[in-house]
Amino acid sequence: MQAWFHQKSGVLATMHRKEQAIAPILKHHLGIEVVVPLGLNTDEFGTFTRDIKRPGDQLNAAQLKAEKALALTGLTLAFASEGSFGPHPSLPLLISDHEIVLMRDRDQGIEVIGQALSTTTNYGHQYVTTLEAALAFAQKIGFSDHGLVAMSDAEQIQSSQIFKGVTRESELVEIVTWLLKKFGQAYLETDMRAMHNPTRMKVIAEATQNLIHNLSQRCPQCGCPGYTAVEHKTGLPCALCGFPTDLKLASTHRCQKCDFSQLMYFPNGQEFADPAQCLYCNP
Known part of the structure; x- marks a missing residue:
């Protein structure tokens, strides 16, 4: 490759x-x-x-x-x-x-x-009305290794002043104190940008x-990389009763370069589904 x-x-x-x-x-x-x-x-x-x-x-x-x-x-x-x-x-x-x-x-x-x-994931968000609640939320999400975003109101994004990339406690205290004084509340959420x-x-x-x-995964016909599934067919039979389940029965693989395609059964290496996944055995 x-x-x-x-x-x-x-x-x-x-x-x-x-x-x-x-x-x-x-x-x-x-x-x-x-x-x-x-x-x-x-x-x-x-x-x-x-x-x-x-x-x-x-x-x-x-x-x-x-x-x-x-x-x-x-x-x-x-x-x-x-x-x-x-x-x-x-x-x-x-x-x-x-x-x-x-x-x-x-x-x-x-x-x-x-x-x-x-x-x-540490994905989370919370309204706070005290500095103590803000610091508790910060601790819960892994601050300061993970950054925070602070704003006045999550429902009014366009008019809310947004502070991104908050990674120092002194900065968090200053911003939350200002938001609480001005708006009576602060909305905190995890900064999900990769660097934070x-x-x-x-x-x-x-x-x-x-x-x-x-x-x-190479195309069997032309050798092009990326010979992956483009469509899936459900219906893998239950191991106990044979009833078709919602699990994958087959996948169609297609080459983007030469358009060669194949229908491949049991893509997950299973010929039967666990009865726990069956709507008949486990309704």
């Missing part, structure tokens, strides 16, 4: 030091030298503080970042990542971090994505490793 990318330069669309998590993995596995562009403002594609809305979905934001980085540098290989935080898709009582790391290769005409979904959130940085690294795995 290194032959496709060895000693190539790839631009990483970041202004939040994501190269710390991504660049060593790309270098080790692909031989790619990562370049971080000057003058790239990724905040224009959305901010976690919601003062700038994300255009489209998570994948679209990563694609826009990659295209902007390619335009700025004139390179043909780009990487971008985008994170999303909220209820876990199958365990809604848990908060999860969903990270994608995208590679766009103009020379080969392919785009490959790595993903990671983790419940290991080492827990998130680890999940970005996991998504990068998944990208490496997906790139290692």
Whole structure:
């Protein structure tokens, strides 16, 4: 696989030091030298503080970042990542971090994505009306290794004064004291930008490793990297009663370069589902 990318330069669309998590993995596995562009403002594609809305979905934001980085540098290989935080898709009582790391290769005409979904996150937010409550929240989320954002009102983002990247206790005390005096409350949330959130940085690294795995999947016909599943068919039969479940039965893999495709059964290495996953055996 290194032959496709060895000693190539790839631009990483970041202004939040994501190269710390991504660049060593790309270098080790692909031989790619990562370049971080000057003058790239990724905040224009959305901010976690919601003062700038994300255009489209998570994948679209990563694609826009990659295209902007390619335009700025004139390179043909780009990487971008985008994170999303909220209820876990199958365990809604848990908060999860969903990270994608995208590679766009103009020379080969392919785009490959790595993903990671983790419940290991300090994502959180809280209104406080006392300095003591603010300091307790800060301690709970891992301050000051993890940064905080403070504002007056989460419901009025556009008119609220936002303080990002708070990483010192003296700074936090000063800002919260001012907000409490002026507004009677302060809204605190975790700063989810990568450079202020080492827990998130680890999940970005996991998504990068998944990208490496997906790139290692080669097309049986032309050898192009990124021969990954594009469609899934559910219906894996229950091991006890044979009733079709919602688990994956088969996946269709398709090459982006030559369009060769294959239907592959039992993509997770299971021919039968655990009865606990069956709506008939376990309604």
